[in-house]
Amino acid sequence: MLVDHEGQVQTDNWRYPSSDALPTFAARTVLQPQQWDDYHMRFGQPAEGLWLAADQDPAQVRALLGQLTLIVIEFAKSRDGRGFTLARLLRERHGFTGDLRAAGPLLPDQFAMLLQCGFTSALVSPSVPAQRWHAAAASHRQARPRTLLQRLSQRSEA
Amino acid sequence: MNDCHLICANRLDDGAVVWLDAGHEWVETLQQAGTFDAQALVSATLAAEAAVLANQVVAPTPCEAWLVDGRPEPKSLRERLRARGPSVRSDLGKQAAGTPPSSIARMRPVLPVEAGQAGVYRYDRFEREFLKDRARQFEQQVARRLSGELDEEAFKVYRLMNGLYLQLHGYMLRVAIPYGTLSALQLRQLAYVAHTYDKGYGHLTTRQNIQFNWPRLADTPEILSVLADADLHCIQTSGNCIRNVTTDHFAGAAEDEVLDPRVHAEILRQWSTEHPEFTYLPRKFKIAITGSPKDRAAVRFHDIGILAQRNAQGEVGFQVYAGGGLGRTPIVGTRVREWLPERELLRYVEAILRVYNALGRRDNLYKARIKILVRELKPGRFIEMIEEEFASLPADHQYLEPAIVQGIHARFVQPAFEALPGLCDSFLRARADDNAFASWVRTNTHPHKKRGYISAVISLKPPGGIPGDISAEEMLALADLAEAYSLNEIRVSHEQNVVLPHIRLVDLYSVWQALRQAGLATSNIGLLSDTIACPGMDYCSLATARSVPVAQRIAQRFDAARQQDIGELKLNVSGCINACAHHHVAHIGILGLDKAGHENYQITLGGSAEEDAAVGTILGRSVPFEEVPDIVEAIVAIYLQLREDDERFLDTYRRVGIEPFKEVLRDAR
Numbered sequence: 001m002l003v004d005h006e007g008q009v010q011t012d013n014w015r016y017p018s019s020d021a022l023p024t025f026a027a028r029t030v031l032q033p034q035q036w037d038d039y040h041m042r043f044g045q046p047a048e049g050l051w052l053a054a055d056q057d058p059a060q061v062r063a064l065l066g067q068l069t070l071i072v073i074e075f076a077k078s079r080d081g082r083g084f085t086l087a088r089l090l091r092e093r094h095g096f097t098g099d100l101r102a103a104g105p106l107l108p109d110q111f112a113m114l115l116q117c118g119f120t121s122a123l124v125s126p127s128v129p130a131q132r133w134h135a136a137a138a139s140h141r142q143a144r145p146r147t148l149l150q151r152l153s154q155r156s157e158a
Numbered sequence: 159m160n161d162c163h164l165i166c167a168n169r170l171d172d173g174a175v176v177w178l179d180a181g182h183e184w185v186e187t188l189q190q191a192g193t194f195d196a197q198a199l200v201s202a203t204l205a206a207e208a209a210v211l212a213n214q215v216v217a218p219t220p221c222e223a224w225l226v227d228g229r230p231e232p233k234s235l236r237e238r239l240r241a242r243g244p245s246v247r248s249d250l251g252k253q254a255a256g257t258p259p260s261s262i263a264r265m266r267p268v269l270p271v272e273a274g275q276a277g278v279y280r281y282d283r284f285e286r287e288f289l290k291d292r293a294r295q296f297e298q299q300v301a302r303r304l305s306g307e308l309d310e311e312a313f314k315v316y317r318l319m320n321g322l323y324l325q326l327h328g329y330m331l332r333v334a335i336p337y338g339t340l341s342a343l344q345l346r347q348l349a350y351v352a353h354t355y356d357k358g359y360g361h362l363t364t365r366q367n368i369q370f371n372w373p374r375l376a377d378t379p380e381i382l383s384v385l386a387d388a389d390l391h392c393i394q395t396s397g398n399c400i401r402n403v404t405t406d407h408f409a410g411a412a413e414d415e416v417l418d419p420r421v422h423a424e425i426l427r428q429w430s431t432e433h434p435e436f437t438y439l440p441r442k443f444k445i446a447i448t449g450s451p452k453d454r455a456a457v458r459f460h461d462i463g464i465l466a467q468r469n470a471q472g473e474v475g476f477q478v479y480a481g482g483g484l485g486r487t488p489i490v491g492t493r494v495r496e497w498l499p500e501r502e503l504l505r506y507v508e509a510i511l512r513v514y515n516a517l518g519r520r521d522n523l524y525k526a527r528i529k530i531l532v533r534e535l536k537p538g539r540f541i542e543m544i545e546e547e548f549a550s551l552p553a554d555h556q557y558l559e560p561a562i563v564q565g566i567h568a569r570f571v572q573p574a575f576e577a578l579p580g581l582c583d584s585f586l587r588a589r590a591d592d593n594a595f596a597s598w599v600r601t602n603t604h605p606h607k608k609r610g611y612i613s614a615v616i617s618l619k620p621p622g623g624i625p626g627d628i629s630a631e632e633m634l635a636l637a638d639l640a641e642a643y644s645l646n647e648i649r650v651s652h653e654q655n656v657v658l659p660h661i662r663l664v665d666l667y668s669v670w671q672a673l674r675q676a677g678l679a680t681s682n683i684g685l686l687s688d689t690i691a692c693p694g695m696d697y698c699s700l701a702t703a704r705s706v707p708v709a710q711r712i713a714q715r716f717d718a719a720r721q722q723d724i725g726e727l728k729l730n731v732s733g734c735i736n737a738c739a740h741h742h743v744a745h746i747g748i749l750g751l752d753k754a755g756h757e758n759y760q761i762t763l764g765g766s767a768e769e770d771a772a773v774g775t776i777l778g779r780s781v782p783f784e785e786v787p788d789i790v791e792a793i794v795a796i797y798l799q800l801r802e803d804d805e806r807f808l809d810t811y812r813r814v815g816i817e818p819f820k821e822v823l824r825d826a827r
Contacts, residue, residue, distance in 0.1 A: 081438025
């Protein structure tokens with residue numbers, strides 16, 4: 001199930017071919033790094049989406065970023081937080097501006113943190129009621145800076 | 159004696175220990191428990207699994223037992239303790255059935271007070287509202303758990319984010335005491351929680367937390383809300399996040415302090431609370447900071463240890479250590495920065511955390527701490543990686559500007575110190591006339607930065623007591639004293655004692671008399687019986703042996719005069735390899751192990767948590783529970799023979815090495 005940054009369920013127009021099968025050509029295809037070159041050579045144009053494991057070194061895929069409209073970061077477990085760091089690096093250090101999508105056994109209670117690290121959508125389990133994602137996004141939007149440090153920092157960075 | 163099996167679990171809603179009976183119902187006493195042979199165990203296990211799915215119980219475990227005169231007796235000490243209660247508190251647990259703990263009138267404090275009126279760091283209403291929100295959020299999560307929407311696996315993430323553990327006898331709630339600082343009002347609120355939701359006491363931990371051992375799951379959201387009314391919380395007291403930041407227990411008072419480290423500790427607390435990137439780290443992450451050249455916060459044994467300093471220009475900066483820790487792999491931290499300008503503090507800490515979050519091991523729980531990453535990368539490479547990360551951070555981000563430090567500093571209540579003379583006749587007279595007072599002053603006080611003031615340590619290690627345990631009545635007595643004599647302030651120490659930081663010298667004798675009245679004037683700070691002890695197997699589900707009774711039996715061998723004669727001697731007792739009682743850094747460290755079902759204890763000598771940080775050396779084979787006091791007495795006897803002049807135990811050990819002490823294990827038995 002795909003939810004957007006507002007926690008709304010959206011139709012997912014992307015396809016995520018498995019890494020074993022040879023992908024056919026189609027718009028909105030998400031590939032893993034090892035499939036990338038082969039696909040590009042065979043069809044003469046790159047895929048628009050990239051699927052990354054959370055332990056990916058972002059510097060190694062830097063050359064691809066300009067061609068992408070979507071990056072999916074896979075969380076192996078809800079408690080494996082490497083994807084948060086990878087997302088921030090892609091946004092802050094490598095300037096990725098496309099859709100950044102979290103995938104894996106994530107919890108709605110983690111949504112605010114995902115959004116703060118730069119994610120803009122998530123592939124989530126349908127077993128969690130969809131309104132929990134919506135509610136999490138809504139309460140994140142309404143949240144004020146919760147600490148004095150945040151308020152003072154915003155003031156000094158403004 | 160016939161072998162059989164029992165199935166023991168904790169009841170979901172209140173955590174009570176229960177057993178499955180012959181008819182597959184859950185019962186509260188061992189006598190009623192069903193005893194299953196191998197064949198009957200199969201259907202009993204299925205019944206227990208069904209009870210988990212029905213959200214009646216958590217973590218049912220089959221355990222082996224004997225039938226003694228028709229009654230089941232678990233084979234393992236852990237299960238026997240669960241069936242009975244803590245061996246050090248015969249009034250608690252199953253053994254206390256029918257005798258509710260004594261209780262004074264349960265007066266709800268006149269709270270909530272306004273935000274900003276509760277703590278020494280004054281919350282504003284947004285910060286207060288955040289705590290109340292967290293309590294409400296947890297209320298919903300608990301409701302979802304009790305209704306069965308969340309199973310234990312999913313719920314565990316949430317309960318650990320709120321300091322709620324499941325231990326041997328039930329749930330345990332750990333409350334943070336950030337940088338060890340409390341107001342009188344906050345201590346009263348903790349006393350209220352102890353009375354109302356627990357069994358009349360709390361336990362101070364070695365990381366400036368207090369834990370309650372008997373809360374019901376269903377009550378915990380209300381407890382969080384009551385704590386929030388006094389700007390207290392359980393955030394960052396468990397889970398793989400940045401934990402409660404700890405510091406010197408004389409912070410803000412010590413004569414030798416160059417900087418009050420609590421301002422930067424509070425900055426780190428705010429920065430790390432619900433940090434979006436660093437809440438799901440490979441493992442827990444502990445930061446300590448001190449503002450004095452004398453390290454009373456064990457900073458070299460933390461994931462990050464920070465020593466605040468001033469340079470020749472008077473500017474604030476930090477020496478930074480990383481990758482220190484105790485546990486199964488004790489390591490002294492690596493100095494990663496000699497001088498870090500104040501402005502860069504959060505950026506640099508972020509760089510360390512980021513390297514760790516990306517590269518720390520997640521495949522093996524025991525190799526997941528940052529110290530293993532530092533060891534595997536080698537310190538030189540680790541420092542390079544931090545510096546690379548640090549240099550690549552966005553240029554507009556998270557500088558700790560002077561206005562920010564001032565803003566946080568301004569939130570701390572400034573104690574209204576009076577201008578006082580340095581010496582005080584009545585104090586000098588009382589000290590000269592009253593030997594007991596003089597002895598207490600010698601061991602339990604510390605020089606204050608303001609003339610005419612002194613800090614006093616209240617020992618929570620009375621003879622026969624449980625290190626770190628403090629009753630609600632004691633909390634109330636200390637809150638009263640803090641209000642009357644310590645400018646409303648209290649500290650708790652990682653050595654599990656309490657400090658009244660700001661006492662006027664002229665008041666010290668009165669304070670001591672009041673403490674003596676309350677049974678809180680034990681003069682043993684820094685002496686042998688000022689033992690750090692973890693709860694051990696009496697409470698903790700991770701423990702492999704008991705620790706408190708060992709500490710008690712050792713202390714019994716040394717009366718006050720003998721301890722004074724021995725002088726400074728740090729003796730710590732941990733109940734398992736996780737080393738919560740810091741046994742590696744004790745002058746005499748004792749580690750409880752399970753050896754073929756029996757409690758055995760390994761002894762280390764020569765550890766230090768201070769500037770001269772060192773990990774103790776193992777003396778030799780481990781010894782059984784009963785022999786530990788004899789061995790410790792023998793070690794001390796050798797020291798007394800060998801010591802020159804006023805040499806401390808640690809100095810004698812360093813001069814003569816471990817060899818002379820090995821004799822004690824050859825002689826035993």
